[in-house]
Amino acid sequence: MIEIHNVHKSFGDAPILKGVTCTFETGKCNLVLGGSGTGKSVLLKCIVGLLKPDIGSITFDGTIFTNNKVEIRQEIRRQIGMLFQASALFDSMNVFENVEFPLQMLTPGMSREERRDRVEFCLKRVGLENAGPKMPSELSGGMKKRVGIARAIAPNCTYLFCDEPNSGLDPLTSIKIDELIYEITHEYNITTVIITHDMNSVVEIGDHIVFLHKGLKLWDGTKDEILNAQVPELKEFIFSSSLVRAAKRIEQEGGSLEEIRQEPSQDI
Amino acid sequence: MVKVFGQFLLFLQSMFVRSERVKVLWRRTLDEAVNIGIDSVFIVSIVAAFIGAVTCVQIAYNLTNPFIPRSTIGYMVREMTILELAPTITSIVLAGKVGSSIAGGLGTMRITEQIDALEVMGINSTSYLVLPRILGAIITFPLLVILAMVLSILGGYLAGTLSGAMTGQEYIEGIRDTFIPYNIAFALIKSLVFAFLVSAISAYRGFYTEGGALEVGTASTTAVTHSIIAILLADYVLAQTLL
Numbered sequence: 275m276i277e278i279h280n281v282h283k284s285f286g287d288a289p290i291l292k293g294v295t296c297t298f299e300t301g302k303c304n305l306v307l308g309g310s311g312t313g314k315s316v317l318l319k320c321i322v323g324l325l326k327p328d329i330g331s332i333t334f335d336g337t338i339f340t341n342n343k344v345e346i347r348q349e350i351r352r353q354i355g356m357l358f359q360a361s362a363l364f365d366s367m368n369v370f371e372n373v374e375f376p377l378q379m380l381t382p383g384m385s386r387e388e389r390r391d392r393v394e395f396c397l398k399r400v401g402l403e404n405a406g407p408k409m410p411s412e413l414s415g416g417m418k419k420r421v422g423i424a425r426a427i428a429p430n431c432t433y434l435f436c437d438e439p440n441s442g443l444d445p446l447t448s449i450k451i452d453e454l455i456y457e458i459t460h461e462y463n464i465t466t467v468i469i470t471h472d473m474n475s476v477v478e479i480g481d482h483i484v485f486l487h488k489g490l491k492l493w494d495g496t497k498d499e500i501l502n503a504q505v506p507e508l509k510e511f512i513f514s515s516s517l518v519r520a521a522k523r524i525e526q527e528g529g530s531l532e533e534i535r536q537e538p539s540q541d542i
Numbered sequence: 543m544v545k546v547f548g549q550f551l552l553f554l555q556s557m558f559v560r561s562e563r564v565k566v567l568w569r570r571t572l573d574e575a576v577n578i579g580i581d582s583v584f585i586v587s588i589v590a591a592f593i594g595a596v597t598c599v600q601i602a603y604n605l606t607n608p609f610i611p612r613s614t615i616g617y618m619v620r621e622m623t624i625l626e627l628a629p630t631i632t633s634i635v636l637a638g639k640v641g642s643s644i645a646g647g648l649g650t651m652r653i654t655e656q657i658d659a660l661e662v663m664g665i666n667s668t669s670y671l672v673l674p675r676i677l678g679a680i681i682t683f684p685l686l687v688i689l690a691m692v693l694s695i696l697g698g699y700l701a702g703t704l705s706g707a708m709t710g711q712e713y714i715e716g717i718r719d720t721f722i723p724y725n726i727a728f729a730l731i732k733s734l735v736f737a738f739l740v741s742a743i744s745a746y747r748g749f750y751t752e753g754g755a756l757e758v759g760t761a762s763t764t765a766v767t768h769s770i771i772a773i774l775l776a777d778y779v780l781a782q783t784l785l
Contacts, residue, residue: 322662323661323662324658324661324662344560348560348664351662351663351664352663352664354662354663354664356659356662358655358658358659359655360654360655362654362655362656362658362659363656364656364659365650365651365654365656376663378566379562379566379663379665380663380664382563435662
């Protein structure tokens with residue numbers, strides 16, 4: 275479980291996070307939802323230690339991460355796997371070496387054969403068992419995300435962070451990536467935090483959702499509760515998608531998708 | 543200016559805090575040494591040979607006094623090559639080639655979040671990425687400077703003899719005249735200092751790149767410019783203090 279308590283972060287005079295408090299539960303896909311510029315990625319960077327919060331604390335399973343000793347922070351970091359928005363695969367390494375890299379660096383006691391078995395297992399788990407010799411430049415966007423996930427889970431991470439895992443992907447590939455993250459989270463009982471503004475992901479895999487708006491947490495709940503949330507900013511965000519409006523209308527009143535799609539968004 | 547220098551010192555210090563394992567560093571340093579050294583042999587050879595040749599031809603052109611022996615040309619080519627041309631010009635050439643490569647590579651890694659990926663894994667990114675580049679440069683620059691010295695003197699020999707400015711015997715006499723071994727040591731000390739300056743300044747510029755592809759290009763250009771200025775300043779300081 276990851277606990278965020280009263281986290282503030284500013285860049286110069288511009289406040290980005292204005293006291294975010296929330297909890298990300300173990301064994302669940304925790305989604306941080308919000309529009310562009312609401313502070314989602316800054317929150318994620320604060321959690322993984324790439325940015326230091328101005329005020330507030332972040333706790334991983336009871337161990338304070340912010341302002342703790344370097345050794346303790348390192349120990350926590352070594353349990354973190356992260357899928358970056360652009361995958362962040364190392365250009366100079368092929369797929370196999372990319373997945374092997376954290377094992378080489380973080381588990382020096384592991385033999386070469388053990389590492390090879392683990393890499394092959396992880397690549398098979400994400401459906402890329404034959405992609406080992408390929409270079410990142412030879413992969414499609416979806417394949418890069420899969421390799422990123424394989425690299426993140428290779429050292430048996432306890433916490434998995436995904437920064438907009440669907441960005442730049444077609445809807446079908448997005449769903450497959452979402453499903454993969456969801457399966458891995460539940461299979462290995464890890465704490466997964468996903469930054470997204472994709473409502474499909476919310477509906478597909480949102481075990482627990484936190485809605486951020488202008489640096490504040492305005493709402494949290496489950497995917498079953500989100501369509502009935504009474505927070506105006508959240509409603510505006512959710513129902514800006516005609517598909518979601520349609521789903522909501524059909525659920526309440528019946529009607530056809532085409533008819534509802536024609537309506538301007540402010541009518542809802 | 544002071545702030546940037548302070549940040550540069552902190553950047554250098556960060557390489558030694560939570561440094562990576564010696565085995566990893568050694569392997570990475572060898573990789574970087576090969577990248578920097580082998581890839582630069584061709585350009586260093588071409589530049590050195592032609593500089594030696596041009597130096598020889600121009601000295602011969604200016605040396606019109608019949609009372610000065612022609613072997614002086616060989617002597618002057620040797621002195622100029624060892625003391626200045628080989629270490630300084632080679633380092634300036636390498637600042638362009640290696641410096642832009644280091645800054646561009648690290649800058650690209652920064653904007654594509656590869657450096658963030660290392661940090662999230664708990665790896666000291668400066669120790670893993672920057673220290674091997676600096677060590678690789680420190681290993682290879684002196685070797686390239688020695689190569690440049692040999693080829694430059696050889697270029698002078700070929701140019702001098704083929705143009706008829708002097709005989710091979712005269713050139714070799716000049717080369718062997720009043721040789722001071724310390725000059726070689728001085729050139730190698732200069733090459734070590736230049737290697738550190740080029741690799742560290744370029745790595746610093748690349749490591750702190752912000753923005754996109756345009757900023758990576760800017761970081762590379764700035765790295766080369768600052769490295770060359772640093773080389774020239776250090777060249778003067780070293781000449782004043784060590785000669």
